[in-house]
Amino acid sequence: MIVFQRSTARRIRVGKPRVRVWIKLLEIPKPLLYASILLFATLGVYSLSNSLVDVPIMYTFGVIGFVMRRCDFPVGPVVLGVILGPLMEKQFRDAVSINQGDLSIFVTRPSSLSILLAAVGAVLLPYVPRIIARLRGKGDSDRLVFGGGDED
Numbered sequence: 001m002i003v004f005q006r007s008t009a010r011r012i013r014v015g016k017p018r019v020r021v022w023i024k025l026l027e028i029p030k031p032l033l034y035a036s037i038l039l040f041a042t043l044g045v046y047s048l049s050n051s052l053v054d055v056p057i058m059y060t061f062g063v064i065g066f067v068m069r070r071c072d073f074p075v076g077p078v079v080l081g082v083i084l085g086p087l088m089e090k091q092f093r094d095a096v097s098i099n100q101g102d103l104s105i106f107v108t109r110p111s112s113l114s115i116l117l118a119a120v121g122a123v124l125l126p127y128v129p130r131i132i133a134r135l136r137g138k139g140d141s142d143r144l145v146f147g148g149g150d151e152d
């Protein structure tokens with residue numbers, strides 16, 4: 001607890017004089033700020049690998065991120081996919097190569113079959129209310145129904 005109090009006091013001592021600097025940074029015009037951010041991001045991407053190929057890739061993903069933010073896509077799943085995607089790919093390749101290219105390993109083992117069924121269930125679960133409503137003949141077949149939402 002003493003260490004926490006000391007570190008908090010130190011952060012206040014170090015940060016308090018810099019508050020005026022941060023306030024001045026907030027007064028920078030947005031176009032100038034955005035241009036500076038793009039410039040430093042471009043320099044950072046280029047200096048990381050000394051390759052001009054990475055710069056258009058960065059701008060492409062920036063545009064994709066901008067469009068996703070405008071369309072209210074959640075950021076969390078995208079970040080998880082970018083981080084965990086290559087790891088999952090490697091593990092999948094290793095599992096297939098251990099089994100000499102036979103994909104039946106994913107459905108013959110009870111543990112892998114249960115994980116596979118859980119993943120398929122997680123993907124299909126949002127559509128279950130619509131399917132049930134359509135089977136009963138009283139659903140609105142033109143829109144998706146996600147469980148627990150407000151009714152219009």
